[in-house]
Amino acid sequence: MDQDLSAPGILTSRMDEAIGWARKYSLFPYPFVTACCGMEFMSVSCSHYDVDRFGAAFPRFSPRQADVLMVVGTISHKIAPVLRRIYEQMAGPKWVVAFGVCTCTGGFYDNYATVQGIDTILPVDLYIPGCPPRPETVLEGLMLLQKKIQAQGRNA
Template sequence: MGLTETLSKPGEMFGDMFQVATLDNVVQWGQSFSLWPYPFATACCGIEYMSTACADYDIARFGAERPSFSPRQADMILVLGTITYKMAPVLRQIYDQLAEPKFVISVGACASSGGMFHTYGVLQGVDRILPVDVYVPGCPPRPEAILDALVKLQKKVQSQGLEARRQEVMRKIEEINERNKPLVVA
């Protein structure tokens, strides 16, 4: 009777001594509990995000207690609030500077769909320039909703391999670039 017959799947406990898992599973588990957020706050959703770091909601329980204000030291960007067309290239540049693999959470109605600002100067959803992983509804969303989005992102990181993640992001970026291609009339 070998080890493969004893264990039905990776991650199963083998007695009280050790647990068998693949290296990818261990890396995904560790990465899911060490997401370092870069808060890109432009409106009232930023205030709600600040309350998640306080004692009542305590984002540290989920491994994201270290907000980074340098994109090179973060791997997750939280877009919090209204994004104008003038700010869109800056947001995209910050996204490009994030550490790999990159994750995006769109927080609030304004970041997700432009909110109540259906004007010529407001971007109608950050998914037009960034590959969004999780959307948080609300105007502004409650801190519990932001924490729920973080938990959903953690589950996504744990279940998705690095290569699958890379392919998903590349597909989304190609769609974004195709959608934003300028119209050329001959």
């Protein structure tokens, strides 16, 4: 490695840094949308807030092609096995976003029907609270997730 790599036009980086950089701007979300938070998710996706600026605009409706599982809305016990199966079908590396307070803790649905936080059935990477979260909150969360992806398992 005694080559001079400082010549103009050459950029040196660590491999995992480069992969992290590429991955964080190429997120393919799977929108698991079950409830009213979906409206905010649509708002984030559309031109006014434009999630495409973060390279995360293109939803994949097949879990096999997605790498971010966006769980958007209340998860009932009835649908919980479906959600876990979707998660298991996704290829790694994959991340899970709990979008809205229902997915974070169950929200005010502390009742017979509702899962009290999807972290009881899935590993969650990012919690976005709010009922529903403002699009700005979602974008802040997305940037946190990008930070985590960039770090590639090292502390962000």
